[in-house]
Amino acid sequence: xxxxxxxxxxxxxxxxxxxxxxxxxxxxxxxxxxxxxxxxxxxxxxxxxxxxxxxxxxxxxxxxxxxxxxxxxxxxxxxxxxxxxxxxxxxxxxxxxxxxxxxxxxxxxxxxxxxxxxxxxxxxxxxxxxxxxxxxxxxxxxxxxxxxxxxxxxxxxxxxxxxxxxxxxxxxxxxxxxxxxxxxxxxxxxxxxxxxxxxxxxxxxxxxxxxxxxxxxxxxxxxxxxxxxxxxxxxxxxxxxxxxxxxxxxxxxxxxxxxxxxxxxxxxxxxxxxxxxxxxxxxxxxxxxxxxxxxxxxxxxxxxxxxxxxxxxxxxxxxxxxxxxxxxxxxxxxxxxxxxxxxxxxxxxxxxxxxxxxxxxxxxxxxxxxxxxxxxxxxxxxxxxxxxxxxxxxxxxxxxxxxxxxxxxxxxxxxxxxxxxxxxxxxxxxxxxxxxxxxxxxxxxxxxxxxxxxxxxxxxxxxxxxxxxxxxxxxxxxxxxxxxxxxxxxxxxxxxxxxxxxxxxxxxxxxxxxxxxxxxxxxxxxxxxxxxxxxxxxxxxxxxxxxxxxxxxxxxxxxxxxxxxxxxxxxxxxxxxxxxxxxxxxxxxxxxxxxxxxxxxxxxxxxxxxxxxxxxxxxxxxxxxxxxxxxxxxxxxxxxxxxxxxxxxxxxxxxxxxxxxxxxxxxxxxxxxxxxxxxxxxxxxxxxx
Amino acid sequence: xxxxxxxxxxxxxxxxxxxxxxxxxxxxxxxxxxxxxxxxxxxxxxxxxxxxxxxxxxxxxxx
Numbered sequence: 001x002x003x004x005x006x007x008x009x010x011x012x013x014x015x016x017x018x019x020x021x022x023x024x025x026x027x028x029x030x031x032x033x034x035x036x037x038x039x040x041x042x043x044x045x046x047x048x049x050x051x052x053x054x055x056x057x058x059x060x061x062x063x064x065x066x067x068x069x070x071x072x073x074x075x076x077x078x079x080x081x082x083x084x085x086x087x088x089x090x091x092x093x094x095x096x097x098x099x100x101x102x103x104x105x106x107x108x109x110x111x112x113x114x115x116x117x118x119x120x121x122x123x124x125x126x127x128x129x130x131x132x133x134x135x136x137x138x139x140x141x142x143x144x145x146x147x148x149x150x151x152x153x154x155x156x157x158x159x160x161x162x163x164x165x166x167x168x169x170x171x172x173x174x175x176x177x178x179x180x181x182x183x184x185x186x187x188x189x190x191x192x193x194x195x196x197x198x199x200x201x202x203x204x205x206x207x208x209x210x211x212x213x214x215x216x217x218x219x220x221x222x223x224x225x226x227x228x229x230x231x232x233x234x235x236x237x238x239x240x241x242x243x244x245x246x247x248x249x250x251x252x253x254x255x256x257x258x259x260x261x262x263x264x265x266x267x268x269x270x271x272x273x274x275x276x277x278x279x280x281x282x283x284x285x286x287x288x289x290x291x292x293x294x295x296x297x298x299x300x301x302x303x304x305x306x307x308x309x310x311x312x313x314x315x316x317x318x319x320x321x322x323x324x325x326x327x328x329x330x331x332x333x334x335x336x337x338x339x340x341x342x343x344x345x346x347x348x349x350x351x352x353x354x355x356x357x358x359x360x361x362x363x364x365x366x367x368x369x370x371x372x373x374x375x376x377x378x379x380x381x382x383x384x385x386x387x388x389x390x391x392x393x394x395x396x397x398x399x400x401x402x403x404x405x406x407x408x409x410x411x412x413x414x415x416x417x418x419x420x421x422x423x424x425x426x427x428x429x430x431x432x433x434x435x436x437x438x439x440x441x442x443x444x445x446x447x448x449x450x451x452x453x454x455x456x457x458x459x460x461x462x463x464x465x466x467x468x469x470x471x472x473x474x475x476x477x478x479x480x481x482x483x484x485x486x487x488x489x490x491x492x493x494x495x496x497x498x499x500x501x502x503x504x505x506x507x508x509x510x511x512x513x514x515x516x517x518x519x520x521x522x523x524x525x526x527x528x529x530x531x532x533x534x535x536x537x538x539x540x541x542x543x544x545x546x547x548x549x550x551x552x553x554x555x556x557x558x559x560x561x562x563x564x565x566x567x568x569x570x571x572x573x574x575x576x577x578x579x580x581x582x583x584x585x586x587x588x589x590x591x592x593x594x595x596x597x598x599x600x601x602x603x604x605x606x607x608x609x610x611x612x613x614x615x616x617x618x619x620x621x622x623x624x625x626x627x628x629x630x631x632x633x634x635x636x637x638x639x640x641x642x643x644x645x646x647x648x649x650x651x652x653x654x655x656x657x658x659x660x661x662x663x664x665x666x667x668x669x670x671x672x673x674x675x676x677x678x679x680x681x682x683x684x685x686x687x688x689x
Numbered sequence: 690x691x692x693x694x695x696x697x698x699x700x701x702x703x704x705x706x707x708x709x710x711x712x713x714x715x716x717x718x719x720x721x722x723x724x725x726x727x728x729x730x731x732x733x734x735x736x737x738x739x740x741x742x743x744x745x746x747x748x749x750x751x752x
Contacts, residue, residue, distance in 0.1 A: 077716030079743055087703040100752030146747075167748075174752055216737040219707040272745040273738070280750070281705070334752070341751035348747055483750040490746065549752065 010050070017043025024309070025114060031304040034380045037113075038298065041121060041376045045369045048125035053133065053365040060564070060572040061137045063357040068680040070144045071354050080144070082355040082682060085362060091353065093367040094284045095345045096132070099178060099477045100335025100549075101375035106441035107542060108332040109382040109390065110318040112310035115329045116379055123330070123337025124372035127579035131338060131553055132346045133364030134560040134576055139347035140357060141674045146348035151559050153673040154566065155652070155659050162652045163555050167344060168491050169645070170548040172519070174341075175264070175484045176526030177541040178477045181440035183256045183531060184538075185470050190249035191236040191431055193256070195467055196474045197249065198232035199279065200263070206278035222281045226289075229282060229475070233468050240431060253531040260481075261524040267482040268489055268516040276482045283476035290472045294377050294449060297456035307383035307390065312414070319395035320439070321539040322601025323593065327586040331546035336375025338579065340552025342368065355682060381448030382441075388418025389426065393444040396536030397437040407436055431463030439536035442473045488519035529634045532627045540604075543594065544638060547587055551649045554583040558656040565660040566672055584653065591646040595639050604639035608632045706744075710736050 020040035024032060057063045074080040083091075108116040139145055145153070148167070152160025186193040206225040210218055239245045251259075267275050316324035321332065335341070346364060354363065382390060391411050392400075400407040404420045411418055427435045430447060438444070446469035453465040490506060492515040497504020503511045530537025557580035564573045597603030600610045608631075614620050615628045663669045702708040710733050717730045731739065 075716065077713045077720070078740060081712065081716075084700065084703055086700055090704045095750055098750060098752045211737070211741075212734075215734040216710050216740075217707065218705045218709075219702065222705065273741050276745060277741050339752060341748075344748040345751060349749065480750050480752065483745070483748075486745065487748050545752075 010047070013043050013046055017047065024117060027309060031306050033302050034298055034305055034384065035302045037117060037305070037376055037380055040117075041373055044121045044125060045373070048129070049361075049365060049369060052125065053129065053361050056130065056133065056365075056575055057361040060569060060575055061134070061360070063137065063360055064677075065356050065358040066679055067357055068678045068682075069140055069354050069357060070351055070675075072680055072682055073678060074143065074352075080352045083353040085355065085359040088350060088353045088355075088359065089363050089367055092345065092350045092363050093370055094288070095349065096339070096342045096367060097287070097371045097374055098335070098480050099181070099473060100339060100341075101371050102378045102445055102473065103181060103441040103542070104333040104335055104546070105375045105379040106382040106445050107320050107394070107538070108329050109307060109379060110311065110313050110320040110394070111325050111329055112314070113305055113307045113379060113383045114309040115314070115325055116333055117376065119329055119333055120337050120372055120375045120379065123333070124368055124375075127553075127582070128336075128338035128342070128372065129365040129368035130575055130579060131340075131556050131560065132342045132368045133360060134564075135343040135556050136346040136350060136354075136364035137357070137360050138560065138563050140351040140354055140360065143675055144348055144351035145673075147343045147556055147559065150347060150563075150673070151555065151652075154559060154670060155562050155656050156670065158655045159555070159559065159652050162648045163552070163559075164491065164495075166340075166548065166552045166555060166645075166648055168488060169641070170341065170545070170552055171484045171488045171491075172522040173526065173541060173545045173548050175481050175488075175523040176530065177538065177545050178480055179257070179260045179264070179523065179527040180530040180537050180541060181442050182474050182477050182481075183253050183260060183527070184438055184440040184536070185442040185446070185474060186251070186256050187253050187438070188250055188434070189432055189470075190246045191240040191463075191467050192470045192474070193249040193251065194239040194245075195232050195236040195471045196478070198236075199229065199282070199471070199475050199478070200275070202228045202232060203275050203279040203282060206282065207274045210278065211273045218281060221278065222285055225278065225282045226285050229286065229471065230468075233464060233471050236467055237431065237463065254528075257524075257527050257531040261520060261527065263478075264481055264485050264524070265516055265520045268485040268520065269512055272486070276479070276486065279475065279482065280479050283479040286472050287476050290469075291374055291377070294381070294452065295373075297452050298377065298380060301452060301456040303380070303384045303452055303455070305380065305383045306385065307387050311387070316599065316602065319391060319399040321543060322599065323543070323590070327589040327593075328543065330586040331543050331550065331590045333375065334546045334549040334553075336372050336378070338550070338553050338583070339371075340549050340554070340556055343552065343556035356680070378445060381445050381452060383448075384452065385444065385448050386416075386418065388412070388416035389423070389447070390444055391416055392418050392423050393435050393438050393447065394441070395437060396439050396534065396539065398534035398536065400437070402437075404434075404436055429462045430466040432466070437536070439538045441538075442470060442477075445473065446470045485516065485519050485523070488522075489515045492518060526634075529630060533631060533634075534624060540635075540638060543590065544642065547590055547594070547642060547645055550583050550587045551645050554580055554587060554649055555652050557583065558652050562656045562659055563672070566663050566669065570664070584649070587649060588646055591642045594642050604635045604642065608635035608639075611635070706740070709740050713740075 017040060020036045023036045024040060071080050071082040105116050148160050148163040151163045186196055202225055206221045210221040314325040388411055400410040408420050423435060446466050449469040450462050450465035454462045493504055493506055493511055530541055557576045560576040561573050561580055593602050594604055598606050600607045611628055611632050615625060620628060659669055713736055714730055
């Protein structure tokens, strides 16, 4: 009887899920309730978690709950600590879910709501969550080794080096594009700029509090910080209304970019406790709080999605970024569907806390599903806007024109209704001077969130909600920027340390300054180019980041597939092999098009040549001609960078295929580096927390 | 009800690392109880410094 009930229950979930997916896929009406998205996501996740993930854990990985994990065996009370599974889940989720799942879906909404939504759901359950879980499992079985170490141990030195270089490059591109998003959110917005600026002293106050005033009292300090942050959002409104104060925070993109660059350098050189660690606490609290709030607001309000299922931009003529639906929707949405970056957290970091292998499904697979859900909410927040408004905010001036009238005329010509008055009223409601051409996804997401929050919790405070949303995005973008610069610095010090040991000393000041400077110069360059680019820069940088991130995912899946084959599980190797093949297809196609396409919206070389010939013919307006040489150089550089990414990817794949071929042919291969079984003592005692 | 709230509070403290020092003291007491020349436990301030610096050595945040 009990079994039958269960069966009926899961059947109901399956039917509801199928119904919800058909509803969003087949809807051709004016609008559709966002509840269908939530229902579809919840059902797909539930079924995938209950059946697919459970099957992988039991049959493929064969997790062994009696086996001691590294956290238990190497417990040192500091970094290796057996920890309650919910706590590990919280740490893991906070680490993997950054701004990526918010930005990608917002940009991909230019194709309509359907392609992005389906990719987020399917990509997560078959690709991203599998990658995270499998990597977490293999790292747990190898004393919490990092992805790079596992690649070296299991495939060979080439794989290890590729993972290292890949990580470093992604970091550079990611930080640049995130910096650009923040700059675009703060451009000529004294309210946003002053709020974001205030987060720096607030983080320092919190840092002092927990370092010196009340050492280790993290919760007290964070509570104080969150209260101060909310105050900063409100007082940003006063700054905005005060003509003198206003002028201090009203800046163009370029000075803001220089400030971000200076800030990034300072943050990388300063001790962690002063800025990075306290900012991270605040951003984690604000992030989790806002995500929960958004979910509650969507359920209460049940907003209507106004974007059509598909727009005409699936043909590659989209204003936000160029390129056809295939492969670019899969490149644009990396985080939220499958993100290679996660494999760095799943290996090395999370396994040090894992008490029991049994929890690998919940932490590895479950946390990714939650991130995917965040991406679905971002998609909803972007598509509840009227499409005309969405495109007015997200289309760069270089595409639709600098003047509001031109931009509106262009957007109307695409068939999306919007008026200048409507945009002006919206900007006024949000407490901004203009919302035209605010590329990068953050402002449109903030408008979407503000209208959802405003309708659910009271309309009177739209401007406050808008700036709260901007602060929410900016604070963890800046955390990623600080943390990424720092990690890049450590990696660089590590690499240089091989040549000149003194450079490898992480606390030797000249080395710290030199390597931090190099890393900041790396992303600072791309940020600078992005800001001076009239097309907004995001259209170039985001696909580049997507390709790099998917490349790292492919490397992680290569490692997973290689280990599965070497463990004698060839017949199950498709669980990582299939997503791997798909990623190789999309990254290679996207890279090919970015390099060789004749379409100047897509191909780097095509765009560079087009600009060069226009410059030579004197066909460019003077302000464009001034920056053209830099833009031409950058397009060419981006093309070579893309080429480098695919080359690295193919080298790893061939390396992996060769290793598996050798194994299957019975030739000697690197032995499995799995640590021998040791029974867990924690299981008997049930000391789980 | 009170037990549940207590449990949640406990989880929240663990999540944020608010109780890291207590965990360390417990670990220290358990693992060094038999050693004659056991190193003395760090003070709260010393421990927090070490813990925080340690926490930020690798990749801790991604996209």
